[in-house]
Amino acid sequence: MSVLYDYFGGLYINLTNRCPNQCEFCIRNYTDSLGSADSLVLDRDPSVEEVKAELRRWDxxxxxxxxxxxxxxxxxxxxxxxxxxxxxxxAYGKPIRINTNGLADLIWERETAPDLEGVIDAVSISMNEADAEGYERLCHPRFGLKSYDAMLKYIEDVKKYVPDVAVSVVSGAISREALEKCRAKAGELGVYFKVR
Ligand code: SF4
Structure with a gap:
């Protein structure tokens, strides 16, 4: 079980396997390993102290x-x-990024974006689809149709507290038309758009 791993020169932290979505394109459907990790399947969530100990073993x-x-x-x-x-x-003076599905407010049943202020430098949010119905079909969110609007609101909120915000879609997982709609939405939201 790998808690820290190197992926294309980035240092990643694997805190949990829990997720409210079951995206059809999720890499978990295809492999347990990624980058330097032998297996990203966790027996249990690592404690904060265990992650700190792991960090000490890495450069x-x-x-x-x-x-x-x-x-x-x-x-x-x-x-x-x-x-x-x-x-x-x-301890290390490094900038911190979160890659997220943007559903934290539904998970925690409150607005969570203010928590990130001064702590998180960048957030990359998976937009994944151009509308709520498409998102539900592709990502099968536990929270259902309201997930999409919650994710869009989270993007708006995070922009107030985090300097670098991007949204992403997965190449090949959606139609060209949906991808272009997502690109336009990102432009309206004033955030960087990435195709993964
Ligand atoms: S949001 Fe989707 S892609 Fe990300 S971990 Fe959950 S199921 Fe996988």
């Missing part, structure tokens, strides 16, 4: 940023994520 200073991602939705463990982000900034 964190060799990396430009630290990314919370992994085989699950990192904001499922928002309190631990924020504690670790503060620790990494204090």
């Amino acid at each position: 964190v200073n060799a990396y430009d940023e630290v990314i919370f991602c992994g085989y699950g939705e990192p904001t499922e463990r928002l309190p631990e994520l924020l504690e670790l982000a503060r620790h990494i900034k204090a």
